[in-house]
Amino acid sequence: MKTLSLIKPAALWLIAMAVGSLNLQAQETKNVAVNNFSEVAVTAGIDLHIIQGTSESARIVADDDVINDVVLEKSGNRIKIGWKENWGIKKMWKNRNAKVYITYKRLNSISASSGSSLITDNTLKTDHLDAAVSSGASMDAKISCNELQLSTNSGASVSIAGTATNMEIKSSSGSSVNALNLATQYARADTNSGADIKINVAKGLETNTSSGSNIRYKGTASLKNTSNSRSSSVSRID
Numbered sequence: 001m002k003t004l005s006l007i008k009p010a011a012l013w014l015i016a017m018a019v020g021s022l023n024l025q026a027q028e029t030k031n032v033a034v035n036n037f038s039e040v041a042v043t044a045g046i047d048l049h050i051i052q053g054t055s056e057s058a059r060i061v062a063d064d065d066v067i068n069d070v071v072l073e074k075s076g077n078r079i080k081i082g083w084k085e086n087w088g089i090k091k092m093w094k095n096r097n098a099k100v101y102i103t104y105k106r107l108n109s110i111s112a113s114s115g116s117s118l119i120t121d122n123t124l125k126t127d128h129l130d131a132a133v134s135s136g137a138s139m140d141a142k143i144s145c146n147e148l149q150l151s152t153n154s155g156a157s158v159s160i161a162g163t164a165t166n167m168e169i170k171s172s173s174g175s176s177v178n179a180l181n182l183a184t185q186y187a188r189a190d191t192n193s194g195a196d197i198k199i200n201v202a203k204g205l206e207t208n209t210s211s212g213s214n215i216r217y218k219g220t221a222s223l224k225n226t227s228n229s230r231s232s233s234v235s236r237i238d
Contacts, residue, residue, distance in 0.1 A: 028067045032058040039078040039109035040102060042116040043137075046070065046081055047099040051121045056105055062098035070098045078109070112137035112156075123162060133158050133175070143182070152177055152195070171195035171213070180218060180237075189215050191232070198237070207234045 035056050042048035058079075060070050069084045081100050101121075111132040112118040118133070120141040128147040133139045133156040140159045148164040152175035161181035170190045171177055177197040186204045191197055191213035199205075201221035208225075209215055209232035217223075218237040225234050 026064045027061055028064045030060040030062075030067050030070075032060060032072050034058045034072065034074065034079060034102070037074065037077050037079045037104070038106055040081070040104070040107060041078065041109075041111040041113070042081040042100070042118055043112070043114045044082045045096070045098075045115045046083075047117045047119070048081055048112070049099065049101045049119050049121050050107070050110070050124070051101065051103045052105070052107075052124055053103045054105065055103060057103045059101045060098065061101070063096065066096045066098065069096075070100065072100070110139075110141075112139055131158075131160075148184075150177070150179075167199070167201075169197060169199070171197050187221070189217075191215055209234060 037056070040048065040050060058072055060067055062070055071082060071084055073080045106126060107124060108126055108128055109130045110118060113134045115136045117137065118139045118141070120143070124141060124143045126145050129143060129145045131139065131148070131150045133152045135154045136156065138157045143160065143162040143164065146165045148167045150158070150167065150169045152158055152171045153173045154175065155173065156175040158177045160179045164182060164184045165186070167184045167187040169177065169187065172191065172193045172195050174194045176195070179197065179199045182200055184199065184201050187199055187201045188206045189197060189199060190208045192210040193213065194211065195213040198216045201217055201219045203221055205217060205221040206224045207215050207227065209227040210229045212231045214232060215234045216237050223234070227234070
């Protein structure tokens with residue numbers, strides 16, 4: 001009986017090690033040539049890191065069995081990062097790991113969708129920036145721009161810092177935005193369907209809320225609220 005009692009834990013340990021090893025995949029790196037782009041979009045659970053620099057480049061880091069299934073497609077000035085269009089990858093992308101690092105000279109449009117994430121590894125400096133986050137994707141960004149247009153929906157999550165002179169933000173469908181560390185001068189914010197945003201405005205703020213959404217703001221901005229919704233709120237953070 002003692003022998004069996006010793007064998008049983010040992011067998012369980014070996015099984016656990018074998019199962020664990022199945023989840024370990026060797027990571028590989030692949031460089032991809034990119035040039036002459038000003039827009040990037042990421043989708044399907046891929047993590048995108050963007051770095052402003054003096055040159056343009058892209059690097060994929062992924063499990064060795066899927067690295068060749070990560071694709072960067074260029075159309076005009078836009079690069080889209082995702083998986084190859086085939087049934088197997090469509091079914092399994094949630095179980096795959098991939099990161100893409102893009103160095104750019106100038107960007108004026110960024111977007112993330114379908115559970116992907118977009119991270120700025122340094123401050124994104126530009127005059128005008130369009131940013132869109134949707135379908136459970138996330139964005140963690142630091143920016144410096146004159147004009148910012150931000151849209152979020154379908155459970156997206158955004159954390160954004162830096163400076164913007166003017167901001168227009170539209171949020172819906174349970175998405176959330178934390179922009180308390182983004183210093184803006186003027187802003188217009190529209191929210192609906194359970195969206196929740198927090199912003200920082202110094203001079204002028206115009207808001208419109210509906211369907212259980214909320215806007216909270218800090219700063220010394222004068223407020224013009226055009227909403228008549230009883231289920232939504234606009235409040236100042238002291």
